[in-house]
Amino acid sequence: MYPSFPSITFPNHWTLVTGLYPEAHGIVANEFYDPLLQAGFIHKQPEISLQPRWWGGEPIWATSTLQGKRSGVIMWPGAAVPIHSATADYFIDYDRSMSAVDKMDMALKWLDLPLERRPQVIAIYIPQIDQKGHGGGPDGPQMNMVLSNMDSAIEHLLNGLDKRNLGSHVHVVIVSDHGMAATHSSQLIYYDDIIPHDLLPYLEREAWPLLSLRPVSDAPPDIIERVYEALYLYTQSVDEPHFEVYLRQDVPERFHYNSTERIAPIVTIPDPGYSFVTHKEFDPSLGKDYRPRGMHGYDNKAVEMRAIFMARGPTVEREYKAGVVLEPFQNIEVYEFITHIMDLTPAPNNGTLHGMFKAI
Template identity: 65%
Template sequence: MNPSFPSITFPNHWTLATGLYPEAHGIVGNEFYDPSKGKMFIHKKPEISMQSEWWSGEPIWTTSSKQGRKSGVIMWPGSAVPKTLPDYLIDYKREVTAEQKMDMALEWFDKPLEERPQMISIYIPQVDQKGHGGGPEGKQLNGVLSKMDDAVGHLLKGLEERNLDNHVNVVIVSDHGMAQTDKSRLIFYEDILSKETLSFLREREAWPLLSLRPVDNAPEGIVQQIYEELYNYTQQPNKDHADGKAHFQVYLRENVPERFHYSNNERIAPIVTIPDVGYAIVSHKDYKIPHGVHGYDNLALEMRAIFMARGPKVSKLYPESGTVFSPFFNIEVYGFLTRLLNLNEAPNNGTLHGVFQPK
């Protein structure tokens, strides 16, 4: 499965939940500036990020609740937003293990039928956390993957013990992939832009993109000036990398290639700079970077996400066990879930409506 662009956590979790591209649902990065509000969205500050004003679209748990099916969400990004609260919510706590989350879901299955949620979403961040720390090639990652696999097994066993394995559909997805990086693949943007240009910039947005926005009192023409300084750098032999390449592409927001679906929202900065996979655009004061990075071109091999599904409705739709689908974009997951739940879709960007093409 291909993630949406940029291939980072909050935009893609909300895309999975709503079926909307980030430019449509408004969560265009983990950190971004909204010029109409005059303030920053910062995903790690829930007092800011969990305000309803940031979030557009209808997540699957709201669709479910609106149509008479109770919903429960365990720590999914965006689920604590007041205007789209599920019927049951367990808010994010970093220290909770994957197996503990599966037990929380199983406890909901033990509720009386009239109280039991028919739609449950669970977020597990441990693979992402270890991927950032050691990279996708790091020694610790296989152990974490094994624990996550055990947690899924724990859930399936719990369903079987409750005689629910032939009644529950289980869908497993990831929000993005991960690429290995290191200090040999750093690009210092302060060495590219002039001091004058740097003096007119707000704080960068949408890491690992270099999304740049001028301050309100910047002179006319500054956006074009920023673009030309970055673009001209890409047209010259580069002495900092052995292959002589700049290792990034820069666009004015309105010229970002259409396939990214990343132009039609003012929360996207006027300058969008996309590093090559494995490279990081940094400043000299914050060049400490993780060993694993994501957020690159959403069609890059390293950014691919996963999609797996099993259960009675899945088998009805796709009778042949082990069916492999042709690649699709994660805007289609919402439609697939509504199909499993026999729900009417809210407006979204998906086109397949839950009907995937076997490979």
Template identity: 40%
Template sequence: MTRILAWLLAFALPALVGCSEAPPRDDAAARAPLILISIDGFRADYLQRGLTPTLAALAADGVHAEAMQPSFPSITFPNHYTLVTGLYPDHHGIVHNTMQDPALGRFALGNRAAVGDGRWWAEGEPIWVTAEKQGLHTATMFWPGSEAAIHGVRPDHWHPYDGDVAPRTRVDQVLAWLDLPATQRPAFITLYFDAVDGAGHWHGPDSPELNAALRDTDAALARLVDGLRRRGLYDRVNLVIVSDHGMTATPPAQTIYLDDLIDLSDVDVVTYDVPAELNPKPEHAAAVARALLAPHPHLRCYARDALPARLHYGGNPRVAAIVCIPDDGWLVSTHARQAKRKRALLGEHGYDNDDPAMRALFVAHGPDFRRGVVLPEFPNVDVYPLLAHLLGIRPQPNDGDLTPLRGALAMPATAMHR
């Protein structure tokens, strides 16, 4: 009987320890810190331009994917939140950069009150919240959602977004967090760069300005890598470098005018460009549907509940009643809106996520990754289970799957000990 009791205790005690609600924060000192880096608008094939040697070296010495498929719509806020929740936009609730909620009103990138309101983000739980709940320190050098207290929790360190903060300053802040004492150092850090996306919008994906932004962003990555080397952390920190979407050229002549198709007074337009979303006024719903859902050159419009299932989009009430998806390189606008533009939009994203021009970047490097591995394309919901695995935390329910990324890991997922 004594042997049986001892045998049971030998297995039961580790199991009970493993089920504890939150590991002690001191355990973070034994982890490889994880830095999640986003280069907004970095199309997958930009890596082949020869303008980003630091990023190319990290890819060659670590792991990179042929491409990563963004979630639909292939725009910034929905995909950044997908990356840190593992949920499709329909499931985490950030369905567009601009959206309407029946109770909360209107959300837009420039509406700082909405961006900082945790209720908008509460349909998902970002990984920094999960990590904090499980006893880890976290920090965000910009990331959509990080300005809000989500489920009442914030990162230990965070900054409100400011596009004027130079890339090198952002890097220096990350390095400063890594300089904290081991028991205070964040186990999870985000770092966000936006110059590539801005250059793509205002100058086009094949412009000299876009190429300059690639070089500048790579220089910021080089500053990070150099800082890690000087601290003896280069081979002790896991880097996961992603983008949210790609970019395609949008010649000014390729504009579809809504007011050529419908009477604008019959609808409330939630958002233009790509995708365009609108809500018909009840008394005009049938006429608007007949006009927009009919075939149109370079444009496909869908009732919310009739969107293709592969898009995983349309079930959330924040999605407008009609969603219009133009062909690659086309924009949806109105004559008056185009006349008021101060400058032409020469590049855009948001298109069907199966469009090759929307393909995103994935590179990973560090002690928990193999070297010289090229992964087939995978959907970006799969990044979240990878992040949770690297942090050694219990993930929230999500739409992702670690299986496509297991080949990137230096040790089998079941054998890794955090």
């Protein structure tokens, strides 16, 4: 499965549950500025990020609630935000100490409720693989351990369903929001060596690890043109610049990332594994490792950024052969797949497959 661009956590979690590209639902990065609202979105500040004005589209739990079916959500980004005045019937907020097995136990506990109170859709977010990927890289020493723990948690869930005689009745869908690329101090792009120093104080950076640049209010009137020209001329003057730069309106259509002013006027996309830094942010002469050791957010079609999709359940087994491998698809298609197996009418979305995937 291909994530949406940029291959960052909050945009892709919201795409998975709404079927909309980030440019359409409005969560275009983990942190960004909206010039119409004259305010900035910061995902780690709930007093900001939980305001409904940021979030477009209709997540699957709101679709479920509005059509008379119950839902439960465990830590999914954006789930605490009321959409059309609807929230999940059962909700557990982000808690770093809660293990993957604990989350599966909570889902099973909800399924033990009386039929009239039982949720028909449950969404669970598990961040540990992403955290270890950032800390130690995708091939880091602890990655196999957390992958094994995740496998065990899924096994725990499936065994719990079987013990309740629900194994052949419940659909289980496993996705990731993005991949992970290894970073290194040899893959740094010092953008303060490219952009004229007198312009740097007038720029705000967004959508990290992209170098998405937005002028501050008192910036020179021609700053966008001058900064873009400096970055573009650099790409033409060296054999391997390791990035591409676009004005927002010129971002290639395949990225679906140019139709809202929440996207910065200059969008600079590094090659997978490369990082934009300044000399102040990282001084190689100090002999320290560059952190994080793993990063995502790059071209969503890059091999390192690809996501996963696996599904089982009665509808899946009726419509596909067991073990079938699907043709790659965009993660905007997941929302309608869920509404299809739940017999719900989907809200407007960017999907084109209408819940039916093609087998290889």
